[in-house]
Amino acid sequence: xxxxxxxxxxxxxxxxxxxxxxxxxxxxxxxxxxxxxxxxxxxxxxxxxxxxxxxxxxxxxxxxxxxxxxxxxxxxxxxxxxxxxxxxxxxxxxxxxxxxxxxxxxxxxxxxxxxxxxxxxxxxxxxxxxxxxxxxxxxxxxxxxxx
Amino acid sequence: xxxxxxxxxxxxxxxxxxxxxxxxxxxxxxxxxxxxxxxxxxxxxxxxxxxxxxxxxxxxxxxxxxxxxxxxxxxxxxxxxxxxxxxxxxxxxxxxxxxxxxxxxxxxxxxxxxxxxxxxxxxxxxxxxxxxxxxxxxxxxxxxxxxxxxxxxxxxxxxxxxxxxxxxxxxxxxxxxxxxxxxxxxxxxxxxxxxxxxxxxxxxxxxxxxxxxxxxxxxxxxxxxxxxxxxxxxxxxxxxxxxxxxxxxxxxxxxxxxxxxxxxxxxxxxxxxxxxxxxxxxxxxxxxxxxxxxxxxxxxxxxxxxxxxxxxxxxxxxxxxxxxxxxxxxx
Amino acid sequence: xxxxxxxxxxxxxxxxxxxxxxxxxxxxxxxxxxxxxxxxxxxxxxxxxxxxxxxxxxxxxxxxxxxxxxxxxxxxxxxxxxxxxxxxxxxxxxxxxxxxxxxxxxxxxxxxxxxxxxxxxxxxxxxxxxxxxxxxxxxxxxxxxxxxxxxx
Amino acid sequence: xxxxxxxxxxxxxxxxxxxxxxxxxxxxxxxxxxxxxxxxxxxxxxxxxxxxxxxxxxxxxxxxxxxxxxxxxxxxxxxxxxxxxxxxxxxxxxxxxxxxxxxxxxxxxxxxxxxxxxxx
Numbered sequence: 001x002x003x004x005x006x007x008x009x010x011x012x013x014x015x016x017x018x019x020x021x022x023x024x025x026x027x028x029x030x031x032x033x034x035x036x037x038x039x040x041x042x043x044x045x046x047x048x049x050x051x052x053x054x055x056x057x058x059x060x061x062x063x064x065x066x067x068x069x070x071x072x073x074x075x076x077x078x079x080x081x082x083x084x085x086x087x088x089x090x091x092x093x094x095x096x097x098x099x100x101x102x103x104x105x106x107x108x109x110x111x112x113x114x115x116x117x118x119x120x121x122x123x124x125x126x127x128x129x130x131x132x133x134x135x136x137x138x139x140x141x142x143x144x145x146x147x
Numbered sequence: 148x149x150x151x152x153x154x155x156x157x158x159x160x161x162x163x164x165x166x167x168x169x170x171x172x173x174x175x176x177x178x179x180x181x182x183x184x185x186x187x188x189x190x191x192x193x194x195x196x197x198x199x200x201x202x203x204x205x206x207x208x209x210x211x212x213x214x215x216x217x218x219x220x221x222x223x224x225x226x227x228x229x230x231x232x233x234x235x236x237x238x239x240x241x242x243x244x245x246x247x248x249x250x251x252x253x254x255x256x257x258x259x260x261x262x263x264x265x266x267x268x269x270x271x272x273x274x275x276x277x278x279x280x281x282x283x284x285x286x287x288x289x290x291x292x293x294x295x296x297x298x299x300x301x302x303x304x305x306x307x308x309x310x311x312x313x314x315x316x317x318x319x320x321x322x323x324x325x326x327x328x329x330x331x332x333x334x335x336x337x338x339x340x341x342x343x344x345x346x347x348x349x350x351x352x353x354x355x356x357x358x359x360x361x362x363x364x365x366x367x368x369x370x371x372x373x374x375x376x377x378x379x380x381x382x383x384x385x386x387x388x389x390x391x392x393x394x395x396x397x398x399x400x401x402x403x404x405x406x407x408x409x410x411x412x413x414x415x416x417x418x419x420x421x422x423x424x425x426x427x428x429x430x431x432x433x434x435x436x437x438x439x440x441x442x443x444x445x446x447x448x449x450x451x452x453x454x455x456x457x458x459x460x461x462x463x464x465x466x467x468x469x470x471x472x473x474x475x476x477x478x
Numbered sequence: 479x480x481x482x483x484x485x486x487x488x489x490x491x492x493x494x495x496x497x498x499x500x501x502x503x504x505x506x507x508x509x510x511x512x513x514x515x516x517x518x519x520x521x522x523x524x525x526x527x528x529x530x531x532x533x534x535x536x537x538x539x540x541x542x543x544x545x546x547x548x549x550x551x552x553x554x555x556x557x558x559x560x561x562x563x564x565x566x567x568x569x570x571x572x573x574x575x576x577x578x579x580x581x582x583x584x585x586x587x588x589x590x591x592x593x594x595x596x597x598x599x600x601x602x603x604x605x606x607x608x609x610x611x612x613x614x615x616x617x618x619x620x621x622x623x624x625x626x627x628x629x630x
Numbered sequence: 631x632x633x634x635x636x637x638x639x640x641x642x643x644x645x646x647x648x649x650x651x652x653x654x655x656x657x658x659x660x661x662x663x664x665x666x667x668x669x670x671x672x673x674x675x676x677x678x679x680x681x682x683x684x685x686x687x688x689x690x691x692x693x694x695x696x697x698x699x700x701x702x703x704x705x706x707x708x709x710x711x712x713x714x715x716x717x718x719x720x721x722x723x724x725x726x727x728x729x730x731x732x733x734x735x736x737x738x739x740x741x742x743x744x745x746x747x748x749x750x
Contacts, residue, residue, distance in 0.1 A: 115524045193586045288746075292579070293600075294579070294747065295553060296583075338482035382492060385492050390488075496653075512642065512693060514638055516692070535728075536728040547740045564650035564652070570729050572664070607669050608699050615703045616709075619676055
């Protein structure tokens, strides 16, 4: 009986060890990657972007923020701190309100969704300015989509 | 006491046939099995048909070894665990031997052997085929979950084997193990409800039958070369030994359990093997061989069965259990 | 004859208890790994397709169930489950495994009565309780909103 | 970006630990455990707590079966918000879960191509 149990545990433990190593490796890898911090705003309008910069910088729940001012649209993607992700929806709403207060004529979209951030970054690198309105519209509908 | 059988004419087991599935190759008893299938359905399209083929093969092997053809056999007394015992029924339909389905769950190997001995003793049977079988996939899907369903089996769980074991019982012939006495078990239910701990449910039945057999026939444990239980498994076997000690039955180290030994120490099978075919396969291979070569002179076989259905345990009922015993002697 | 209570004592003394700490640990590792793979798949869908964090969960779940189908079909999911316990049963792959294993098993009774009739043999209760509780929770919330106790 | 992988692993793992506790300590069958978790997901969504968990843990919250209760409840509540009591009912017929459709589809495909194997 005891021999049987000992064998059982020995076999199981080797499985667990393998898993622990892969888990540790994963954590190390996760720690090595640098996060791009700070605020980047691309301004295609004559509006003063200082107020927007201040809104983003003052919010200590944010890790980074990017925004595009184009015609009458503000499209912004923000990365929030790990534990602030619980309040992602609230943060999005608050930031939208603050920006709308500062830029009354603009339609503001703030999203903490990584897809929106990624796409906004791509948009910033885009040379062809004519495509901007269409792309911004696409991203706005994407950010409003529910499951 | 009731339920005791004594055979004056000593019917003998003239031959046995044991056929198993592919996984049972892992068993240390593999060299003793007559036929091992590489396909878990024995080459048939469904599990149940494969099951049927398994029994049929075992019967044919036993008959051939005893020098008979199916037409010579008077009675076919076999059983299994599948609903209404269809695999045994289809086997009987193939063999065309007059047939009575036997059911004592995993104790069927012994209940059918005892019935065959009674028929032989009465002089109405020159050759009876008695045995039992089980097929893992067919039993598992009926009693537990689909075969591929992932559920964590506890250490107390037992693995239903794919095996069929049958014996050809004839009137007394010299040089073969003789059936000298037997004890029909009573249903014992001590309130175990866990279908993953069958060994614990069956252990009291085995201990009860052992006690009744020893008292009823005036035997001592040391009278036997071995007393081998059916499929209590590693945990059930431990409980059974404790129960015997509590009953103040003097034991030597001659206790064995077919379920606990079937797969050796392989932990993939948790507490060991179970199923109707488990006890039948070990009794009619290992034990029978050892008696034939004279290693064992007197043995007591106690097959245990848990008489539950998927419905009964889902409705929260306890697991009623039974154990039948048969004493074999090499004269 | 022994009574039931005494026997239960004896039985529980001898029957090994499930190794709780080990089981919890393996469940954590297995469940965590499945979710980690899920996250990887959802990042894939977000990067290469038009899915947001919110909408990526649908294709992710479908992909995981597809993987569960392969593992179940090749007889591997059972082994993962023996190791991981709830770690493999609780993720949606476990739900998939329950449906798929029943479907494979009952193929021998035909597609209509076998596969169709038994597919949700194990997983049906999850759907029942999911839908029923969704209805009740939504109803209670609607009542509470109507009475002004909470807002949406 | 990578922290979501860590939170997914930890949260997903912890939900499974709750499941394992229900298995081993409360002695429930897998089916009972899954039903309890689905109802728990549904109730959490009623309190508006499940969506933040998804924001926090990503797949760690959408992959466990609890998200199934959340998805159904969320759909029903979204309809109820628009149409009131009628919405609760109509919402029930609109909500679906990709989990169910995927399981049905792949279950059917599997039944065509695979056969059960009983090997350890």
